[in-house]
Amino acid sequence: MYTQGLDQGDKETQASAGTPEQLAAFQERIDAEEKIEAKDWMPEAYRRTLIRQISQHAHSEVIGMQPEGNWLTRAPSLKRKAILLAKVQDEGGHGLYLYSAAETLGISRDQMVADLLSGKAKYSSIFNYPTVNWADIGAIGWLVDGAAIMNQIPLCRCSYGPYARAMVRVCKEESFHQRQGYELLLTLCRGSAEQKAMAQDALNRWWWPSLMMFGPNDSESKHSAQSMAWKIKRFSNDELRQKFVDVTVQQAEFLGISVPDPDLKLDKKTGHYTFGEIDWQEFIDVIAGNGPCNKQRLEKRQKAHSDGEWVREAAQAYASKQAARAAA
Ligand code: BYC
Numbered sequence: 001m002y003t004q005g006l007d008q009g010d011k012e013t014q015a016s017a018g019t020p021e022q023l024a025a026f027q028e029r030i031d032a033e034e035k036i037e038a039k040d041w042m043p044e045a046y047r048r049t050l051i052r053q054i055s056q057h058a059h060s061e062v063i064g065m066q067p068e069g070n071w072l073t074r075a076p077s078l079k080r081k082a083i084l085l086a087k088v089q090d091e092g093g094h095g096l097y098l099y100s101a102a103e104t105l106g107i108s109r110d111q112m113v114a115d116l117l118s119g120k121a122k123y124s125s126i127f128n129y130p131t132v133n134w135a136d137i138g139a140i141g142w143l144v145d146g147a148a149i150m151n152q153i154p155l156c157r158c159s160y161g162p163y164a165r166a167m168v169r170v171c172k173e174e175s176f177h178q179r180q181g182y183e184l185l186l187t188l189c190r191g192s193a194e195q196k197a198m199a200q201d202a203l204n205r206w207w208w209p210s211l212m213m214f215g216p217n218d219s220e221s222k223h224s225a226q227s228m229a230w231k232i233k234r235f236s237n238d239e240l241r242q243k244f245v246d247v248t249v250q251q252a253e254f255l256g257i258s259v260p261d262p263d264l265k266l267d268k269k270t271g272h273y274t275f276g277e278i279d280w281q282e283f284i285d286v287i288a289g290n291g292p293c294n295k296q297r298l299e300k301r302q303k304a305h306s307d308g309e310w311v312r313e314a315a316q317a318y319a320s321k322q323a324a325r326a327a328a
Helices: 020-031 044-063 065-069 080-103 109-117 135-150 162-190 193-212 222-227 237-255 280-290 293-305 309-327
Strands: 266-268 273-276
Touching: 044 065, 044 080, 044 109, 044 222, 044 293, 065 080, 065 135, 065 293, 080 109, 080 162, 109 222, 109 293, 135 162, 162 193, 162 237, 193 237, 193 280, 237 273, 273 293, 280 293, 293 309
Parallel strands: none
Antiparallel strands: 266 273
């Protein structure tokens, strides 16, 4: 168990494999929709699953600042710049709430950061794609934040209290992010032919990677069954992907641009859209570290971390001075 950097209280997170009685009582609490809190007994595997998911989620928020940060200095107006700046700052904040939620499970932030910087930890595949034109900022808000909300609203009802509570605020902010992205694209789509073509180009490049955000098909998802039994996940990867396609296709129609999928069609019987096969090899390559920007994203994060060394040192020196003064 990771304990570095924790308070004594936090070190006492109650987790072990558990006796059959403990496991049954735990599942009963989950089935009764009780929230599990940090100091409650929990199976070790539940604790590990949450650490994995919440830390990957936190890393995604932090790395996710890069593709959009890339456009801060080139936003086309002061208003767009202020909106984008607020959004990027929100993502950093989400990372912080989520690292804090994960820390309640007995892992230190230092350990999580070290795992990200060494390349050991995963983060969302989507942030390994480049933002090559301004319309990409709209596409990220509309599609990436849109997919994120679809996945994250149910996480507000996750069985683990600290994660569920962190997600409430994250979702409110993601909702603003989604709208700003859509409004940006709507402005481009109502502009010149060249601007509309930029929006179409962005949709062409971001559509399939956005569908991949929901993870592998249910038949390939190794964690889903257990995570759903524990009510960490409330819907399967495929269910959420389908909901996303159903709402997003109609939003694309309103924009007047087309989803780049020749197999996409509305099934009148079910009311759902059927869609083409996702390129799962591309997904596997990206999460294995071989996407278009994996190397660049990690190097930039490593550099930011080492450039920030002096800030951490200064904060530490200040805290020690305050503590010494309080003790005197
Ligand atoms: N990318 O058994 P499965 C944001 C991995 S940030 C990379 O289905 P699970 C935003 C998965 O981790 C959005 N890896 O797993 C920020 C597992 O590998 P490990 C981030 C992926 O956990 C800035 C393996 O594949 N959101 O919104 O049951 C700007 C098998 O998958 C991906 C979250 O993190 C992927 N796309 O389900 C804008 C939400 N998909 O760990 C926006 C919280 C799967 O065994 N996370 N993998 O090595 C979740 O809801 C779930 O973890 C997932 C995957 C649905 C993503």
